[in-house]
Amino acid sequence: MAMETTGIVTPESRPAMLEADKLTKRYEDGHLALDHVSFTVRAGEVFAMLGGNGAGKTTTINLFLNFIEPTEGEACVDGIATHRDPLAAKKKLAYVSENVMLYPNFTAMQNLDFFARLGGKSNYSKDDYRRVLLRVGLQEEAHNRRLKGFSKGMRQKCGIAIAILKDAPAILLDEPTSGLDPKAAYEFIGLLESLRAEGKAILMSTHDIFRAKEVADIVGIMNRGQLVMQRSKQDLEGEDLEKLYVEYMAGYMDEPAEV
Amino acid sequence: MFRLIVEKELRETIGTTKFAVTFAVCALLILLAFYVGGRNYQVGQAEYEAARAENLKQMEGLTEWSRIDHRVFLPPQPLAALVSGVSNDIGRTTEMRRQGELRSENSRFNEDPIFAVFRFLDLEFLFGIVLSLFAILFAYDAINGEKERGTLRLSFSNSVPRDKYILGKLVGAFLALAIPLLIPILIGCLILPLMGVPMESGTWLRLAMVILAGYLYLGVFLTLSIFVSALTENSASSFLMLLVIWIVAVLIVPRAAVLISGRAVEVPSIDKINFDKSKFQRQAWEEDQKKLMTWQEENQPAEGEDTQEWFGRFRKEMDALGEDRNDRIAEFSARLNEERRNREAVQQKVALGIARISPTSVFTLATTNLAGTSLSLKQRYQEEAARYQTQYAAFLTEKTGDSPSGIIIRIGEEEEEEPDPIDPYELPAFTYEGPSTDETTSRALPDLGLLALFNLLFFAGSFIAFLKYDVR
Known part of the structure; x- marks a missing residue:
């Protein structure tokens, strides 16, 4: 073909x-x-x-x-x-999977902090994380909640926030x-x-x-x-x-x- | 990167309910083990002091040293409070005799069989059984669990070297388990001297090495769990596999090793040895009886010979025969004992060699050696009791002037003055000198090395398995 x-x-x-x-x-x-x-x-x-x-x-x-x-x-x-x-x-490269699964015992902020640092970005502040989470549409009251109570949509937003924080030129x-x-x-x-x-x-x-x-x-x-x-x-x-x-x-x- | 992964592991583990419950249970059990150990030492020490005092007291009022019934006692070992080893199984009391074999009796478990059924909750049991299971519980899904959750895929979408990741996971998991456990252990260490357990600098060093052995042992199960979790596709499989390995390592191998060595090297039973000794003794006695009768027939008192003089000759002949007989019996007994000991040593060597396949056996051997409660405790106690026997025999000979056979023949009824009572405190004191710190540590070092080797092997296995691991 x-x-x-x-x-x-x-x-x-x-x-x-x-x-x-x-x-x-x-x-x-x-x-x-x-x-x-x-x-x-x-x-x-x-x-x-x-x-x-x-x-x-x-x-x-x-x-x-x-x-x-x-x-x-x-x-x-x-x-x-x-x-x-x-x-x-x-x-x-930044990557967002079909079903974003993060660490369930970490809060959204903690997950963001870990994956941002894993992606080589260690200079972000809590405000930066907050701003990105708000940008992807995650309500502020969820920022410090553990991931285990999150819906798929909320997890997906966190995944996208992680990809944004990595600030890579290419996203998968x-x-x-x-x-x-x-x-x-x-x-x-x-x-x-x-x-x-x-x-x-x-x-x-x-x-x-x-x-x-x-x-x-x-x-x-x-x-x-x-x-x-x-x-x-x-x-x-x-x-x-x-x-x-x-x-x-x-x-x-x-x-x-x-x- | 490495530090980040270690931090993540620590935070991820410590933040869970599983950890909180496990830590609470462990802390409680560890503190309980120290308390029970300290209490056991107190009881053991009180019993030891009472037995010694009673032993001397029952001699008070006696007027002849030859009639004393002297016993020596094995004092409780300070670190037996935490690693009881064989200390509760071996006889603590030895009835002292001027010659012949010594037998130890009255073991703790013999006196209180209920303890033999359930054993004591000591630190060695806690590490050996409980904490090794907890280590598996914490690390069985270290790799495949992350894959199942999808976090491995996300992590490796970043520029993460696999070697740093696996090392970080291992160190993080180890610290997450080791640091919280150290708190109750340190509190427990403070409990011991407060409860009157004599803790000299050497004892502290040995205790520190016992704890080190415990951590190395935990490390074995952690690295093993990570290794298995990097080899298997899902966490259920790795948990099942680890459970089987745990059962084999902790419960089967040590027992199987003893069974196999028992089959491979036959050791005559104590009953059989005693039967042979009694038989030999009886034969020797019967032979001597005949010899004495022959002597009597051949050496009838000459006419006009003084009866006392004839008895003197008779006694001399009897003593000579007795001495010769005792020598032969002692030689025969020693030969049987030595043969048994040699076979026992071979059997132990085979058993321990096989048992060392299991890290649990290695850990037990290391800690019992450090605590001075290993298999050698019995041998050492017997050797020290035998050394004391020589001292005791010399003392009695000096006091009584009797022959070693102890046979006293009184001729005639002489008017004697009422003798003075003996002073039992004149008896030489028996003190059990446990193995020195150098001796215990040098004995434990090969096993500590073996535990480190297990760690290294399983880590290398995890490392290689993870380098090939499909993170998708």
Whole structure:
């Protein structure tokens, strides 16, 4: 299945922060999880990866985080191949998982403090943590409460706050809106837009076609380990992304679509 | 980074209800162990003093040294308060005789069998059983639990070196357990001298080493738990696996080692030895009876021979036979005892060699050696009692002038003056000199080294397993 790449015009002035170059992962049991996937996310861009379960979205993120090593190709963060120098690459990465799980016996502030320091930021004050938590929409009365009583949405907000505090140029979001109520999801999109405005390069895997179209500068569709389509926001204007997605997922479109 | 992870581990552990409950239970048990130990020492010391006084008192009024019934006693060991070892199982009283074998009896457990059923709550038991379980409880999900919770993934999305992370986790988990335990232990250490347990500088040093052994032992179970948690996918599996390892190490191996060595090296029972000795003694006596009868037949008093003179010759012959017989019996007994001791030593060597597979056995051996309550306590007490026996025999010979056989033949009825009562306080005093600090520490050092080695091995295992660990 050939990949369709149309209409993606990105200003060269913006540096490529996340690059997948023929990224391939074949597991020991022979399963091909990712097959020569290539894309670039520049500073100030949001790249939304759509795809069903097992399409290769999380594998792509795992390769950027060097949780697994590529069989072929490479994943680079600001030019650093993650499997060659993972510690240097991870300094430039922030990550929010699908289901943010923090230390349940720590308060939100304590979790933020630990992960900020783990990410190399040891100069934040309590006020900084408070400000970020308010920015992500966590009410002040929850700041000093232990995480074990938090809802998924509240934990997700803490996870995003941790990513913001790290102040990394690239952010990986693994299905960040999954399980969030519509209001929280809406607030999250607003936050994402503000991060983009700050110049962050954001790679987001999601099932949420509506949000992807709304926020992404580039939308990619993955199927069976391949990136079968990537189109720019402008390109998708007037298009029914949901229809496109269903068609690609069903394998109807083996050839590049007419745009 | 390392410090941050240590801090996180400390904060994460100490802030939990699990920790609060565990700490409260541990603190209570530790303080109780020190108190019970101190109380046991007081009781043991009072019994020891009373037994010594009673021993001398029952001699008062006697007029002949040959009629005294003298006993020596094993005093309670100060550190037996915390590590009882075999101190309650071995006989504390030894009936003193001028010659022949000495037998110790009246062990604490013999006197109060109920204590033998449930044993005492001492520091060695606490570390060996309770705290090792708590160590597992705190660290069984150190790695896979973080993976299950998702925090491992988030942590390693940062620039975190794995070696620092695993080392930080280990040190943090160890400090989280060790520091709070130190508080009741230190309070307990203050209780001991207040309760009258004599704590000299050497004893303090040995106690400090007992505590060090306890911490090394805790470290073994912590590193083992981290190792297993880095090898298994989920925390339920690691807990189950650790529980099985704990049962094998703490309950099975030490007992199995004794059983195996018992099968491998047969040691004749004391009853069998005693039976053989009695048989030999009886035979020797019968032979001597015959010899005496033959002598009598061959040496009838000559006509006109003074009866006293004939009795003198008879007595000389009897004494000579008696002396020879005693020598033969002593030699035979010594040979049997030595054979038994040698076989026992081989059996112990095999048992301890096998038992040292388990850190629990190593810990027990280290602490009992440090406390002076190891297997060698019995041997040492017997040796010191045997040394005293020589002193005692010389004293009695000096006082009575009797032959070692102790046979006194009185001829005729002589008018004698009423003799003066003996002074039992003239008896040489028996003092048990426990092993020196140098001796105990040098004996315990190999086992302390072994505990450190267990720590190192399990840590190396955790380290290697974690370097390959799939953090996803």
